[in-house]
Amino acid sequence: MEGLSRIKVECRGVSAFYGETQALNEVNLSIYDHEVMALIGPSGCGKSTFLRSLNRMNDLVSGCRIEGEISLDGEDIYGRGMDVTRLRTRVGMVFQKPNPFSKSVFENVAYGPRIHGMASNRSELEGIVETSLRRASLWEEVKDRMKQPGSSLSGGQQQRLCIARAIALNPEVILMDEPCSALDPIATARIEELIAELRGSYSLVVVTHSIQQAARISDRVAFFHLGKLVEDGLTGDIYNDPKDDRTLGYITGRFG
Amino acid sequence: MIREAKATRDYDRKRHRYDGWLHGVSLCAVMLGVFFLLVLFLIIVKVSLPGLTQSYFVLSVDFSEEWIERGDIASGRYRKVLKSGFSELLEGRGSEVRVRDFGKVLSSRSSHILREMVVSDPALVGRRVEVRLPLSDIWDQVNKGLLSWESLKVHRGVGESLQLLFLELKDDGLVEEHWNVGVLFRGDSRFPEVAGLxxxxxxxxxxxxxxxxxxxxxxxxxxxxxxxxxxxxxxxxxxxxxxxxxxxxxxxxxxxxxxxxxxxxxxxxxxxxxxxxxxxxxxxxxxxxxxxxxxxxxxxxxxxxxxxxxxxxxxxxxxxxxxxxxxxxxxxxxxxxxxxxxxxxxxxxxxxxxxxxxxxxxxxxxxxxxxxxxxxxxxxxxxxxxxxxxxxxxxxxxxxxxxxxxxxxxxxxxxxxxxxxx
Incomplete structure (x- = not known):
């Protein structure tokens, strides 16, 4: 699969700093089209920082500085010509804790397409909302509750609503920052199924704390430790035959 | 062993006593607050209660064409209208009270009130009507029993005959007390009986x-x-x-x-x-x-x-x-x-x-x-x-x-x- 796909996101020598502290150190990593890349590693290893630098969410954090080069389809995302709002429509994001807007279910999904002028009329917008909710396998559960507040859904449903919200913009890459850490096992299983369904349409980058989850959902794994990318490769290879002792130690549960 | 147990017991008792004090002190503070709130409330009620009503006098007046020209209603001689109303009333009762003295019973704005009535309803010209005119502040107080006849006589020089006449008129139901709604709908005035908010x-x-x-x-x-x-x-x-x-x-x-x-x-x-x-x-x-x-x-x-x-x-x-x-x-x-x-x-x-x-x-x-x-x-x-x-x-x-x-x-x-x- 690796050989057939082309590179979607390419990172060269990416370093991140929060003020004086360095959170990422010279990370080189490529993310391919239509794959699920899992980022694993102990807390504070820089995997979330790396994820958030892919759609420039770190811009919000004052004192945060990114060095190196990250390109999306060969285009530098930190370059002058890059409009950050457009970048974020191409690189969607799902957060650790479900964070639906304090608006109706419908508006939660419709908001993105609306502000980007993706629908010319109401029925088109409704079409986008329905498609997105179907792809997030939430449609059947919420089709009669479109006017209710997004916060009235269960935790797992809220997270799928957030995924639908990201899908509605028709992104190329979806970033997920520990999407299941606030969910119960059943809701987690549904999100994992969903990730498997979505991989055909998008490149997914998933940060996870669970080594088992990474094994279940990902095509490839990147292991981060103390701000460095230690090892990356096909999930099977990494789990069966890690090249680095630190990787071995982490996946066998000796530290982390 | 026993002494130690006693010491602990005393210590605990002391601690719990502080609890009681804390409760007592905070309760006192709340009660004090409630008390002053109540006092405030009572004072407001006491002060504003007399202002809730206003006394009126029912006077029969003749908006005669002799004093009011139909073409120029606003500049009619309403003082005359009022005075003739007084005269008729006093003569009818055979009272020896002078018109001037009786005039002070009613608000000084009475003639203006008459004019406003006619201006808003010109059909009144040439007719005899019973109107309700506010009592002047002093007499309003007297009517409500807030001011004694004694002080009225001593400080305002009100004679015996006017007192008797007023009581007689009141007995006849010509002095009425109404809710003071006007206070919300009128502007300020130098005369409290017609002053509004x-x-x-x-x-x-x-x-x-x-x-x-x-x-x-x-x-x-x-x-x-x-x-x-x-x-x-x-x-x-x-x-x-x-x-x-x-x-x-x-x-x-x-x-x-x-x-x-x-x-x-x-x-x-x-x-x-x-x-x-x-x-x-x-x-x-x-x-x-x-x-x-x-x-x-x-x-x-x-x-x-x-x-x-x-x-x-x-x-x-x-x-x-x-x-x-x-x-x-x-x-x-x-x-x-x-x-x-x-x-x-x-x-x-x-x-x-x-x-x-x-x-x-x-x-x-x-x-x-x-x-x-x-x-x-x-x-x-x-x-x-x-x-x-x-x-x-x-x-x-x-x-x-x-x-x-x-x-x-x-x-x-x-x-x-x-x-x-x-």
């Missing part, structure tokens, strides 16, 4: 309107600047601290600012609700900013992240998500700040909103009083009727304040975090 209510309303229009947008803009646009740091801290300090500036100082700058430098009209509103607006601004700032800070970062992650600009994130989420808090703070401004008299004294204004303000630039300044004006007046009316004004003011506080509670409870967009 209308001008003050309208003046306060205009001032509040200007105050809101000035302070609300400024407060929102300030908060957006400090919370959303300026990065955390020294500059922002300086602004924050200064706004906090501004909130503790005495309100009189804002009045001084209004006098020197708005009236002195910019030449806005004195005593106008416009200047009053500007001054109150500047006074409320820091309070509103602080309330709005807290509300905006309570909006979770995750909501901003959610907005930005779907490609919203900073402006879209603020106006579509942050502000709507913070709105209940912002509005609550705004209403409370406005309520405080509504009850504020000190700054208005400096810009002349405590002038005697008998005409109703037609706009924000017309001279007017406000409710708190009207209370000051009336409670300063020597006539007893004005004191009672000041009580009524206090009740009206408290009524508005309760209304606004109720509104803020309603807004807070009703406007949940869920809002609709588009």
């Amino acid at each position: 209308y001008g003050a209510i309208v003046g306060s309303f205009y001032a509040m309107l200007v105050c809101f229009l000035v302070s609300f947008p400024l407060a929102i803009a300030t908060v957006l600047y400090t919370e959303e646009l300026v990065p955390r740091g020294r500059f922002r801290d300086i602004i924050d601290v200064n706004i906090n300090n501004l909130a503790s500036v005495p309100s009189v100082v804002f009045g001084l600012l209004g006098l020197a700058f708005f009236i002195g430098s910019l030449g806005f009209p004195r005593s106008s609700p416009f200047v009053g509103g500007l001054v109150l607006g500047l006074m409320s601004l820091p309070t509103m900013v602080i309330a709005a700032r807290e509300a905006v800070r309570r909006v979770p970062v995750s909501l901003r992240e959610a907005a930005l992650s779907v490609g919203a600009t900073r402006q879209q994130s603020v106006f579509h998500h942050v502000l709507p989420s913070a709105m209940p808090g912002i509005l609550t703070g705004t209403i409370i700040a406005l309520a405080r401004a509504l009850g504020e008299a000190a700054p208005l004294l400096l810009i002349g909103m405590n002038a005697f204004v008998s005409s109703d303000p037609g706009g924000v630039m017309d001279p007017a009083t406000a409710l708190p300044t009207q209370i000051l004006i009336w409670s300063d007046s020597p006539e007893r009727g004005f004191v009672a009316r000041a009580g009524i004004a206090i009740v009206v003011l408290i009524g508005f304040l309760l209304l606004m506080n109720g509104l803020s509670i309603y807004v807070r409870s009703r406007w949940s975090s869920y809002d609709r967009y588009g």
Whole structure:
């Protein structure tokens, strides 16, 4: 699969700093089209920082500085010509804790397409909302509750609503920052199924704390430790035959 | 062993005794508060109660064409109409009271009231009607039993015959007491029996309107600047601290600012609700900013992240998500700040909103009083009727304040975090 796909996101020598502290150190990593890349590693290893630098969410954090080069389809995302709002429509994001807007279910999904002028009329917008909710396998559960507040859904449903919200913009890459850490096992299983369904349409980058989850959902794994990318490769290879002792130690549960 | 147990027991008993004291002291504090609140309430009731009603005299008058020309109703000789009414009444009763003396029983505004009646209903010309005219303040007090006949005789030189006549008329049902509704719908007057709050209510309303229009947008803009646009740091801290300090500036100082700058430098009209509103607006601004700032800070970062992650600009994130989420808090703070401004008299004294204004303000630039300044004006007046009316004004003011506080509670409870967009 690796050989057939082309590179979607390419990172060269990416370093991140929060003020004086360095959170990422010279990370080189490529993310391919239509794959699920899992980022694993102990807390504070820089995997979330790396994820958030892919759609420039770190811009919000004052004192945060990114060095190196990250390109999306060969285009530098930190370059002058890059409009950050457009970048974020191409690189969607799902957060650790479900964070639906304090608006109706419908508006939660419709908001993105609306502000980007993706629908010319109401029925088109409704079409986008329905498609997105179907792809997030939430449609059947919420089709009669479109006017209710997004916060009235269960935790797992809220997270799928957030995924639908990201899908509605028709992104190329979806970033997920520990999407299941606030969910119960059943809701987690549904999100994992969903990730498997979505991989055909998008490149997914998933940060996870669970080594088992990474094994279940990902095509490839990147292991981060103390701000460095230690090892990356096909999930099977990494789990069966890690090249680095630190990787071995982490996946066998000796530290982390 | 036994001694130790006893020591522990004593120690525990002592600790629990402190508990009891704490309970007792705090209960006393609450009771004291409740007591003074009750006293305040009783005083307001006691002061305003006599102002709730007004005595009227039923007089039969002849709007004869002899005194009123049909073509020129406004300049008719209504004093004559009134006097002839008095004469007829006195002659009919065979009383030896002089017309002049009896005239003092009724309000000095009586002839004006007659004119207003005819002007609003010209068909009255040439007809004989029974009209209800307010008693003058003194006689109103006498009728309500608040002023004794003795003091009336000693201090006002009222004769025995007038007393007997008044009692006789009262027995005949010609002296009536009605709810004093007019106090809400009439302008101020030098005569308490016809003085009303209308001008003050309208003046306060205009001032509040200007105050809101000035302070609300400024407060929102300030908060957006400090919370959303300026990065955390020294500059922002300086602004924050200064706004906090501004909130503790005495309100009189804002009045001084209004006098020197708005009236002195910019030449806005004195005593106008416009200047009053500007001054109150500047006074409320820091309070509103602080309330709005807290509300905006309570909006979770995750909501901003959610907005930005779907490609919203900073402006879209603020106006579509942050502000709507913070709105209940912002509005609550705004209403409370406005309520405080509504009850504020000190700054208005400096810009002349405590002038005697008998005409109703037609706009924000017309001279007017406000409710708190009207209370000051009336409670300063020597006539007893004005004191009672000041009580009524206090009740009206408290009524508005309760209304606004109720509104803020309603807004807070009703406007949940869920809002609709588009």
